[in-house]
Amino acid sequence: ADVLASLQYTRQHYSNWNNGSDGVNTNVWILKYDADVTAHFSHIDWRNVVKLEWGQTYRKGAGTRKTSDKIFIETTASENDFKPFEPYAGLRFESQFSKSYTYTDSSRTPVSCFMDPGYFTQMAGVAYAPNDNFRQGIAFANRMTFSDGYGWADDKDTKKFEKFKDEPGLESVTEYKIGFSSLASFKTRLWAFVNFKGFDEIDGKWENRLDVTIAPLIVLSVGLDLAYDKDIDEDTQYRDAVTLGITWRWF
Numbered sequence: 001a002d003v004l005a006s007l008q009y010t011r012q013h014y015s016n017w018n019n020g021s022d023g024v025n026t027n028v029w030i031l032k033y034d035a036d037v038t039a040h041f042s043h044i045d046w047r048n049v050v051k052l053e054w055g056q057t058y059r060k061g062a063g064t065r066k067t068s069d070k071i072f073i074e075t076t077a078s079e080n081d082f083k084p085f086e087p088y089a090g091l092r093f094e095s096q097f098s099k100s101y102t103y104t105d106s107s108r109t110p111v112s113c114f115m116d117p118g119y120f121t122q123m124a125g126v127a128y129a130p131n132d133n134f135r136q137g138i139a140f141a142n143r144m145t146f147s148d149g150y151g152w153a154d155d156k157d158t159k160k161f162e163k164f165k166d167e168p169g170l171e172s173v174t175e176y177k178i179g180f181s182s183l184a185s186f187k188t189r190l191w192a193f194v195n196f197k198g199f200d201e202i203d204g205k206w207e208n209r210l211d212v213t214i215a216p217l218i219v220l221s222v223g224l225d226l227a228y229d230k231d232i233d234e235d236t237q238y239r240d241a242v243t244l245g246i247t248w249r250w251f
Contacts, residue, residue, distance in 0.1 A: 001251035003035040006219065008245025030055030030068050030243060037251075043081055049074045054097055065103070069096040076123075084130040088137065092121040110150070117152035120144045123171060134176050141171040143193060152232075169195035183213040203229045211247075219247035 010028040033052040038045055055068030076090030095118040101108040125139025145165040147153040153165035174190040192204040206226040211219050220242070227237040 001035075001037045003037065003250040004247055005034075005250070006032045006221070006245050006247040008032075008221075008243040010243075025060040027058040028055070028067070030245075040080070043079060045078045045080045045086070047074075047076050047078070066098065066100060069098060069100065071095045071097065078127065084128055086127045086129055087125075088127055088139070089124040090122075092119070092123070094119040094121075112150055112152070116147050116150050118146040120146070121171075125171075133178055135174075137171075137173045139171055139173075141169055141193060143167045143169065143171075143195070167193075167195040167197075167201075169193055169201075184211065186210045201230065213247075214244070217246050217248065218244070220244050 008030045010026070012024070012026045014025060031054050033050065035048070035050040037049075038047040049072070051070060051072040053068045053070035055066070056064055057067045058064045072092075072094050074090060074092040076088050078086040078088035080086060095115055096112065097114060099110050099113040101110050103109075121141055121143045123139040123141040125137055125141075127135055127137035129135040143166075145153040145167070146163065147165075148163050151161070154162045155165070171191065171193040175188070177185065177187040179185045186209070188206070188208045190204075190206045192202060194202045204227065208224045210222040212221075213219050221244075223239075223241045223243075225237075225239045229237075
């Protein structure tokens with residue numbers, strides 16, 4: 001089991017500050033829960049991964065805006081009699097907690113919310129796991145997209161507005177983690193999905209995180225994410241973050 005929860009907060013407050021910069025009052029907070037738990041039975045390993053993330057930023061003059069919002073739940077059962085190869089099957093759910101917006105100087109427009117989009121994926125395949133640190137899985141996957149109002153499942157080439165999209169295809173998941181010491185650890189996950197329509201329909205996400213314990217319960221986290229989804233944006237998306245906060249490691 002590897003389970004941790006963290007609360008990270010940053011505050012900047014200015015009063016009569018004229019030291020060569022324009023000081024703007026800012027409050028940033030983010031709450032995370034990250035669990036990776038595996039139960040070992042005589043022939044089956046049952047793994048459950050939960051990643052939850054929620055964060056907001058308040059900036060004077062702009063108000064409060066959401067900066068982080070993630071729901072990721074995955075459960076898999078794998079046959080362990082053929083190690084290092086593991087036939088497996090599983091389910092995955094992905095969505096967000098609340099509405100997201102695009103902003104202009106005078107207005108905001110909602111673009112997504114809980115279950116809009118919502119993704120359910122069923123997969124069955126074979127993983128190569130020579131040790132506890134590395135795992136490579138290749139699977140047949142069926143990815144379902146639900147979108148009731150914002151058009152994430154809609155086919156722009158048809159006149160009808162579709163609220164549901166079903167994409168059978170193949171997916172690859174590469175995971176690696178390493179503990180440099182009792183104070184530092186690194187995790188990376190590379191996911192790619194291609195539906196059977198063609199290779200121009202590839203989606204992908206690469207997530208990286210380095211955690212360094214500064215003091216008891218105080219952890220510095222450095223994260224870098226890359227993502228590509230043609231239905232969302234034809235350009236690659238990029239995000240990096242450096243955060244410091246209180247972290248509880250339960251297991």
